[in-house]
Amino acid sequence: MSSPYAKSCYNTLMPIPAQPLDTSVCFRCGECCKRYQVLLDAAEANRLSEHLGISLADFRTRYADPRWPGSDKLLLRQSSGACPFLHNSNKEFLCTVHKLKPGPCREWAADLSKPECKRGLKSQWELTVDNTGCLQGASGDIRAFLEYHARLSGEGD
Numbered sequence: 102m103s104s105p106y107a108k109s110c111y112n113t114l115m116p117i118p119a120q121p122l123d124t125s126v127c128f129r130c131g132e133c134c135k136r137y138q139v140l141l142d143a144a145e146a147n148r149l150s151e152h153l154g155i156s157l158a159d160f161r162t163r164y165a166d167p168r169w170p171g172s173d174k175l176l177l178r179q180s181s182g183a184c185p186f187l188h189n190s191n192k193e194f195l196c197t198v199h200k201l202k203p204g205p206c207r208e209w210a211a212d213l214s215k216p217e218c219k220r221g222l223k224s225q226w227e228l229t230v231d232n233t234g235c236l237q238g239a240s241g242d243i244r245a246f247l248e249y250h251a252r253l254s255g256e257g258d
């Protein structure tokens with residue numbers, strides 16, 4: 102069974118982490134929210150429309166992808182290549198409806214073995230994970246990522 106932790110793999114120039122890197126921490130690259138369109142059920146669409154202070158009909162007009170057949174479910178359309186509820190805050194991608202996010206988003210778990218998380222690690226941090234689980238890249242980038250990651254780990258969800 103694979104470990105949820107990445108190996109340390111640091112040379113003597115790198116700080117020794119207090120504990121192994123937990124690869125299940127989302128580092129907010131936004132790749133998954135850019136790559137996939139989310140399917141909502143009627144209850145989720147209702148909750149979001151109420152939260153936004155608009156009618157369900159307005160919600161459909163603004164956020165539903167008309168290509169989705171039927172009306173019992175609703176497919177969120179993309180806006181500028183991402184979920185319309187994804188907010189870029191100085192390159193940190195945040196869900197603006199985090200407390201109400203739909204089932205598929207709640208079920209999605211960050212994992213550095215996933216292609217989406219790997220892609221975000223590369224695009225946001227210029228880092229990769231090798232096949233032994235070690236972070237690869239410039240030592241300054243690894244250091245910055247570890248500091249950011251430690252801060253997120255301390256914040257919880």
Ligand code: SF4
Pocket residue numbers: 133134139184185186187188195196197198199202203206
């Ligand atoms: S609802 Fe939030 S978590 Fe789900 S795809 Fe949109 S931005 Fe991402």
Ligand code: SF4
Pocket residue numbers: 126127128129130131132133134210211212217218221
């Ligand atoms: S791709 Fe992974 S790290 Fe990036 S936002 Fe999605 S779950 Fe988080």
